[in-house]
Amino acid sequence: MKMISFATILMTGAALMACGDAAPKADKAPAAATTSAAPAATEAQQSDAISPLYKDGINDANRGDKTGVVRLHGTINQPAGGEVTLYESEGRNTIEVAKTRLSNRSFDFGEIEVSRGFYKISLNGETNATDIILNPDEPDVELMFNSSRLTANKSAGNSKENTGWFAYQSMENTNNSEVRKLRSSIKDAGAFRARIEEQIKQKQAELVDQQHALMDQYPGTYLAKFLGWKNPKYPNNQGRFFEDIDPLDNSAVRSLAISDRVQNMMRTFSGGTDSGFLACIDLVKAHFEPNPVALESVLYTMLDGFYNTGKETICQYILDNYIFDEDCGADLSDAIRIRAQGIINLQLGKTPPNFQIDKWDGGTLDLYETCAQNEYTLLMFWASWCHKCEQEIPNLGPVYAKYGYKGFEIVGVSLDQVRNTWEKAIKDNGMTWPNVSQLQAWNSPVVSEYKVTATPTYFLLDKEGKIVLKPKRYFQVDKFLSESLK
Secondary structure, three states, X not given: OOEOOHHHOEEOOEEOOOOOEEOOOOOOOEOOOOOEXXXXXXXXXXXXXXXXXXXOOOOOOOOOOOEEEEEEEEEXXXXXXXXXXXXXXXXXXXXXXXXXXXXXXXXXXXEEEEEOEEEEEEEOOOOOEEEEEEOOOOOEEEEEEOOOOOOOOEEOOOOXXXXXXXHHHHHHHHHHHHHXXXXXXXXXXXXXXXHHHHHHHHHHHHHHHHHHHHHHHOOXXXXXXHHHOXXXXXXXXXXXXXXXXXXXXXXXXXXXXXXXXHHHHHHHHOOOOHHHHHHHHXXXXXXXXXXXXXXXXXXXXXXXHXXXXXXXXXXXXXXXXXXXXXXXXXXXXXXXXXXXXHHHOOOOOOOOOOOEEEEOOOOEEEHHHHHHOOOEEEEEEEOOOOHHHHHHHHHHHHHHHHHHHHOEEEEEEEOOOOHHHHHHHHHHOOOOOOEEEOOOHXXXXXXXXXXXXXXXXXXXXXXXXXXEEOOOOHHHHHHHHHHHOO
């Protein structure tokens, strides 16, 4: 399974994707099969024609950003109660805003100051969460969840924003599911391939029609504006690709609009080449440069996406030219540099963050201490449900046996959630090396710190804890150790 993210941008002639088993993030469907990249459009091919799919969702009522007080409350059908958390969205990232208790199936955040955009509400951890819209134009928002699972049956009777958004989520999920089924049947379609491709186009057109209908039904809402950003006004003009997204409108940052548009631009105009990516990056940067808030968000979106797909030379271009450059980075805050440092620390020759996590068989493992006790330590992110891990682990056993007495250690970091399943997998696979887990799956803090988007993911560290190799397969580890541990 692959996670939909900016990492699905095109790479070397194919969609940029994290390989292996990847995170089914809440409200994230598995990505469609990898498709070949379209050639970059030449200047002669580019056009100022307005797309028939485009519809302007902005009017005087929802133009720009707005900050104000909103009372957020509601009910969740969970008799046991628990903790309800509210997060503000920034692209695909979230920032915690507030917490409250669920008592007698009710929760109430009281009056909180928010700005227009998407937020996430969760019950007892980020795994059980759903996206909502908050807009000061609606000062009272009551949400009703008729199940303990927040993505299930839900309603928002007094909120046009969320009534429309919940309806759209259902439409989009159904449409995406139908498109995925059609795509999966193409390889065996034979003479019917063209017919299936036409059916896919029809399904995609149906979703656009539904977007436009909701925009007409809920004019002046943030939802209408967001749906209007779904389809670029000038889809065939690289220089005008972002023209319909106002760079000064910070409400765009609190949505997937910018990151989705960046992904779309890379797919359409890069041609899958480094030079094509760099040209797109420069245009995106130029568009959002008037607004440091949006600029920081989009720079990190691109940096994170290219890192997750192994394009570290592209990451370095963004770091050197736009984030740490004395001129271009002058208006950026320290926050973007701190976030960028997290990616820098995961590059070859750098030292990734330390962690102390409980081991499956007792005690706590300190990564830096483990590294100091060995010549090389292989950090392996894996999961009991990962099919590629099932293939890799039996091959790691002989490598461990061959080099373990020479100063080689393996530390398994599991992305499991259920202790019994995790422990059974360790025993069944004969994993004799140390294993740790925070039992929070993709929401584990260590997974976030190491920016793991697929399993298995490897980092080979030296005695000082520095990254000496970022292998994809076990045999690359074997080769390195055969040359380094004589």
